[in-house]
Amino acid sequence: MDQPIDINRKEVRMPTNKTGLARVLRSDAKGLLIGAALLVALFTVASILVDGFASANNIRSILLLAAFLGLASLGQTMVATIGGLDLSIPFVIGASNILLAYLFGTSVPAPLALLIIAVMGAAIGFLNGVLSYKIQGQALILTLGVGFAVVGGAQIFTTLGSQYSGTVFSQVPAWFSNIASISGTTFGLQFPPVIAIWMLVAFTLIYWINRTKSGRAIYAIGGNRTAAARLRISEFRTWVSTYTISGLTAAITGCLLLGFSGGGFVGVGDPYLFTTVAAVVVGGTSLLGGSGGYGATIIGVLVLQVLTSFLVGMGLNYAAQQTVFGLLILPMVALYARSPHIRYQI
Amino acid sequence: MPAISLQNIAKSFGETRALAGASLHCELGEIHAIVGENGSGKSTLAKIISGVALPDAGKVDVLGHAPTTPAEAIAAGISTIYQEIMVAEELTVWENTFAGTDGLWRRKTTTAEKKRLARETLLRLAEVDIDPDTPVSALPLSVKQWIVIARAVLQKPKLLIFDESSAALDLEATNRLHKEMLALKEAGSCVLLVTHRIAELVKITDSATVLSDGKTVGRLEKSEITEKNLLRLMSADERHSAAGKRENSVISTAHKPALEACNVQLAANAWPLDFKVHAGEIVGIAGLDGAGQSEFVSILAGITPAPAGKVQVWGASTVSHEITSLADAEAAGITYVSGDRKKEGLFPNLSILENFGLALYDRMASRFGVIDRTQLSAAFDDEELRLSIKYGDRSDKITTLSGGNQQKVLIARAFALSPKVIILNDPARGVDIGTKQDLYTHLRDFASNGGAVVYLSTEIEEFLNFADRADVFFEGGIFASFDQGAITEDNLLAAMFGQTKPIVFDEDTGTEGVA
Amino acid sequence: MLSNRLSHLWVPLGLVLILGIMAAVRAPQTFTYVGLAGALLVAAPLILAAVAITPIAIAGRGGVDLSIGPLIGFVNVTIVVWLSENGITHPILVFAYAILAACAWQMLLAAFIIFVRISPIIASLAGFMILQGVNLVILSRPGGVAPEWLGNWGWGTELLSPVLYILLAAFAIWFLFQRTAMFQHIRLMGADERTAYTSGVDIIKARFAAHLMAGVFAGLAALCLTGLIGSGDPTQGNTLTLQAITALVLGGTSLAGGKGGITGSVLGAVAMYLVFVVLSSFNFGAISGFMTQLLYGLMLVFALLVALVTTAPRTRAA
C-alpha cells in the first residue's frame, strides 16, 4: 500500500511469490492433503506390521465398514458445515434398523418398507432442523433429545407387536442382504454393492455441493449467515434441509446395516455417536461451519477405518482404539480449526 | 513526562498493512487527537496503545509501559473506550459498569456500593436514572455507550482513549462527554481521541496527530488545528476533487423516480418519511448513529419491510411495484452493498470468485441448479477489468485480500447484477483512498449511464463534490435535504445534530465544564 | 429484577414440583427418611456431575464438558485400582487424590482450550474418547473393592450421611465461590469474552478457575459414585456425560455462556432422578427401559423449547 495504486491499470495482480504447495497449505485443501498423507502412511505401516493387511479380503472389509461410517457421517458433515451437530444419527440408525426388520416381517413389500423408513428418517431430520433452528447453539442437546425419543418410540412400537424388545428378527430378502454383506457381489464382482452405492452417493453429493446453487448455499450459510440472507439464501431452509438429509442418510445407513447383519438390533447405531463427529473432524471439516466438505470426510472415514483395522490387527481392543481416536482428533483440530487469538477478534 | 510516545510503529494483519511508520507523542494534561480518514490505521494505533494489538516493529512507551494485554494497560492506568460498544448484553448494568475492576479473587468494592456508584455515575453522565440490575440488552444503544464510558471513567485513568466513541450520542450528550474529557484533563490525565469528525475536535483538542495510509503525516498543535490543515494533511481535498467529475451528471427528474419511499415510518410513532431517487442521481444519506438512516436504507433495499408506508419502484408503465422483501428488490433491480463486510457482505470461508458469484447463481444455473462456471468466469472477467481488483488467484480465499480489495469484490458483485439502483451502506469503511476513488468513479459512471445511487456514509466529507443531494437524518426522520451546492460539512453536521444553522461544539457547556 | 436473574429456574423448578408430586403419589416411600437417604445416595453422582460442568458452561464458548463422565469414571477406577489395591485407603488421602486427579485433568483440558485454542466441545470430545479407553485399560471390567469407609456410603439408610455432607460442602464451596470476584469474571467472560478481555479480566486465569471448580466437583462426584457402587467400573462414568448435560440444560444454564448456576443444575438432576422414580413406579414390563428413553428425550426437547419461549422476548430486545 506504499505505492499509490494505478487505477488505470486494467489488471493488477499480486506477485505470485508463493509456491503451489504453500498455497495449498493455506487453503482448505490442507486438511484433505494431510488426511490423505496420514491415510497413506497408516496403510503402509499397517501393511508392513500386520500380515495380510493389504489382502483383498481385508481391504474389502475396510471399505465395507467405511461405507457404513461414510454414509452415517454424510449428514454429520453437512450439518457441521452450517455450524450444527446432529447427535440423533446413531439413534435414527438404530430405530430404522429395527423398524425395517419389523416391516420385513409384515406383509409390506420390501421396496415400500425401505421407502417408509427413508421417509421416516427424513421426517425426523426435518423435525430436528425445525426444532433446533431457533436454538442453534443447543442443537447438540436437542438432537440428542429427539434421538432418545425416536429410539424409545421405535422400540416400544416393535415390542408391542412382539415379545422381543430392541431386537427384531425377520427374514431379510436375499437381494437386500447381498447389498451390504461382505460376501455380496456387484454385477458378479467380488465386492458388496454398498461400497459402490457409497461411492455413487459421495460422487453425487460432492458434485451437488460444488456445482449447484443449493449446494453452495450450505457454505454460504456456514460462512456468514447475514451475508447469505442479503443474497436471499434462506438460513431456515438450508438449516432444515441439511438436517433432513442427515436424518435421511442415517435412516439409509440403518437399513443397510440390517442387510449387513441380517437381524434388527437397536444398538447398531451406538458406535456412530461420536465416531461420525470424529470422522468429520479428522477429515478436516471444522465444526464451526463453513469449511471442509464430504471429500474431506471420506478421507476421515478411511483414516478411522484403516486405523481401527490396524489397531485390531495389532491386538488392541476397543478401549485402546478409542484412546487412539481421541489422541488423533486433537492434532487434527489443532491443524485447521483453531480459533484466532482473542486480540484479533476486537 | 510524556503520556504516550510511539515511534515508527508498523503492524500488518495478514495481507493488510495497517500501520507503516506511525509515530505519536502526547503529554499528560492534554487532549490529543488521532485524525485520519477511515482505513488510515488510527484504530489500530489506539489498539496498540491499549494493549489489544501488538506492534510488529517500533517503540511503544505509554505511561512508561509497553502494554501487551488490555489488562496490563488498565493496570498502568490506561482505559479505552473501543469503537465497538463492549458490553455483555446478558449481564446487568452494574456488572457491566464494574467489569474487570475487581481483583482476581477479591472484590474491591461491595456489590451494593457498585450498584450505587453505577446508578450515580450513569445519572451524572447519561442523565437517566437506571436500575443497576437491569440487563444491558434491554437498554438503548446510547445508554450502553454511556455504560462503557462510565466503566472507563470510574477507573480514574491517567490515559483515556476514545476510539470514535461518540457516534451513538446526540449533541447534548456529546457536549457532556466533552465536559467529562475536560475534567479528566484538568485532573492531569491525558485524553486520546480517535476520530474522523473534524469539526468536533477542532474545539476541544490541544494537539493532533494526523495519519494517512498507516503513516504519521503530521502533528498539529492547538493553534494549527483547523479544518483546512486537517483536510490538507489527510489529503482529503485531492481525493474529493478527483472524484468530483459532476459535469456529466444527467438526472432525469422528468420521469418517475427510480426508487421512491412514501410515508415510511421507521417506528410506530416516527415521522413519516418521503424519499425519492431518480435515475442518474447520487443521493447521500447521513446522520449520527441511531438516527434511523441505517434502518431506512435497509427498508429501501428490501432487507426489512417498512413498519408503515411503502417503498416502490415504477415499471416501464405507470404501474408501481412495492418493495417489501429482498426478492422484490432483486426483481426491481435494486442491489445493496454493505460497508460492514465482515457482518453482512463477505463469506470468509469462500474464494474470491465465489464471493463474487454467489449473487449470480440464480441467473447462471441450469434448470437443475447446476452452475454455469464458464458464464460465471466471464462475468468475473468483466467486473475485474472494470474494478481493477488486485488478487493472486481467483480461487484464493477472499480473506487473502486487503480490505479495499474485498470491498471491490463486493461492489463488483453488485455491479454484475446489472442493477438499476445501488444502495450502499457506508461502503468506504476501512478502505484505502485508491479504492475510494475507484468507487466514486464507478458510481458516477453508473449514474451517468442511468443508474440511481443511494449512498449512506458516516464520513460526510465523502459527499462533498460527489453527491447530487444529501439527506440528513435526525431522530428517526429526514431532518434536512441539501442540494449539490449546499452540501458542506458545516451544513450537514448541523443537521445531523438537529440544528438548522452550523453549530459550534461546546458553545456553552464546554466552558462551564472547565470552570 | 431479581426475578430476571432467576427466571431460568422456573422450568426446572416446575419440573421438579410436578415430578415430585407424581413421585409422592406413585411412590410415597421416596419421601420417607430412608427413601430420601437412598435418593440422596443414588442421585449424588449425577447432581455433582451436573454441578461440575456448570462453571464450564458459564465460562462460555459453547463450553460443554463431554469428558466429565469418563473423568468421574477415571477417578473411580483409579481409586479402586491404584489406591485401594495398594493399601492407600485413608480418607484424607483418597479425598485429596480424587479432587487433585480430577482437577489435574481439567487443567489439562483448559490448557488445550486456552493455548491451542480449539473449541471446548472438541477438546472434551477427544478427552471423552481418550479417558474412556484409558479407564478400560486401567480396569478392563467392573470389579475391585472401594475402601471400606467409602463402600459403606452405599447403605443409604441414613440421611445424615457423608454423601449429604459432601453435597452440602459442594453447595458451600459454590456459595463461597459465587461471592468471589472470580465468579463475576467467569460470568462476564462467558457472556462476552471480548468485553471481559478488554476490560482487563485475566481470561486465561478465569477459564482455568472455571475448570478448576469443575475438577473439584468432579472429584466429589467420583467419590460419591465409588461409594454408591462400592467398586470400580470403567464404563459407569461414561453414561454420566449425557445425563449431566441434560441436567444442566434442564436447569436452564445456557450453553452459550454467562448465565445460570448450580441451583438450576441441581434441580435438573433432581428432576431426572424423579423421572426414573416415577417411571419405575409404573409396571411397563418389557418396554419400561424404552419408556424411560422416550420420556427422557421428550423432556429434553420440551425443556429446550420452553426455555426458548420464555427467553425469546429478551433475545429480541437485544
Added chain:
Amino acid sequence: MRKGIATSLVVVSAMLLGTAANAEGLDELPAELAAAYEGVDEGQPIKASAYREWTPRSEPPWKIGYASSYAGNTWRAEGLKRLTQELFPVYKDAGLVEDIVVTQSDLNDARQIQQMRQLVDQGVDAIIVCCSNPVALNKAVEYAYSKGVVVFSYSGYLTSEKALNASSNYTLGGYEIAKAMIEEVGGKGNFLLVSGIAGAASSESFDTGAKRALEEFPDAKLVGQVWGNWTDQVAQTEVQKFLATNPTKIDGIIAQGSQETGVLKAVLQSGRDVMPISLAGSAGAACYLKNNPDWISHAFQIWPPGDEMELGFNSVIRTLQNQGPKVQSILRGVYRVPSEEYVSGLSADCSVDSTEYIQPGIDVWFPDDKAAGYFLRPSDPLEWKAASN
C-alpha cells in the same frame, strides 16, 4: 493391563473366599449336585446361605420385582417372556404370586440400584436381578435384606452374603465347552473366544473356565477374543472385524451362548470354510448344523434363557416359602448333547435366521427332585401351602 485384572481378581477372591474353603452349605448337598460346583468361579460365593431360616415380610400372594439391566436382545427377552407370560399366570393361579414388576436400567448401575431400592420400598417380597457387575449392587441387596426382601441373581452372581444366585456353573461350562471344542478339532490349533459383556459376572466366569481348558492343551492357541454382548448382531460385527483383519487360520471358535448364530453368519460372510463353533442353544446356528450334520459333533446346554429364568424363579418361590436354600449359589452343571439329539426338534425347513432357543425344558434343567437337593425343607413350590408353615 492383564496384570491389573489379575491382581484385582486375587484381591476380590481372597476376600470372598476367606471362609468359603470348606463351605458348610456345600457339604449338605447331595454328591451329584455338589459335582456341579467343581471349578466354580473364585468370585462366586458358595457359602451357606443367609436364608436358611428366613421368612418373607408378607404372606402370599407375593409381589416379585424383576430389576433387569437391559432388554434389547433375544435371550433377555426370552427370559422375560418365560417370567411374565408363562410362569406368572401359573403362580398367580396358585395364589402364590400377585404381581411381577419389571424395571430396566439400561446398563446403568446407579439406576438399577435406585430401582431395586424402589422395588423394596414399594413392597415387593423378592427381587430377581439380571446380569450386572458382581459388586455394585451389594449394598442395595443388603438394604433389601434388611427390609425382609430376598434378592436373587439370574444369569450371573452377586458377591453379597445376602444375595442368592441361581444359574449354571459358567466356569465349568466355559471349561467344558472349550475343552470339547479343542478336542473336536484334534487337540490343537488356533482358537477365537467370543465372550459376552466385559465385566458381567457370567461372561467373566465362562472365560475363566475356557482359558483354563486352553491351558491344558499346549498346542491350542488363543489367537483372539472379542465381545459379542450375547447379541447376534454385535457378535457378528465383532467377529467379522476380527476375521477380516486376522488372516491366520482359525480352527475353532469358542463362543458363549446366545450369539453363535451371529458368529456363524460372520464366518459365512467372510468366505472362509466354516470351522466348528461352540453351540449353546441358539436355534439359528442349530439349523445350520441340521443342514450340515458333519459340522460339529456336539452342542451344550449352558444357558437356556427361559429355563434359567425358571430355575431362578422356582428358587425364589422356594425361598419365600422358607424351604431354606442351603448355599448362596444354586448351581447346576452344564450339559452336553450329541448333535443329532440337539437338532432333532428342529423342523426340516428351519431357518438360520431363527431367534428361537433350543431349551432342554425345566424338567431336564431343574427337575423337582434335583431342586429339592438344594433346599433344607424342600417341597413342590406349587403344592406348598402357607398354612403348613
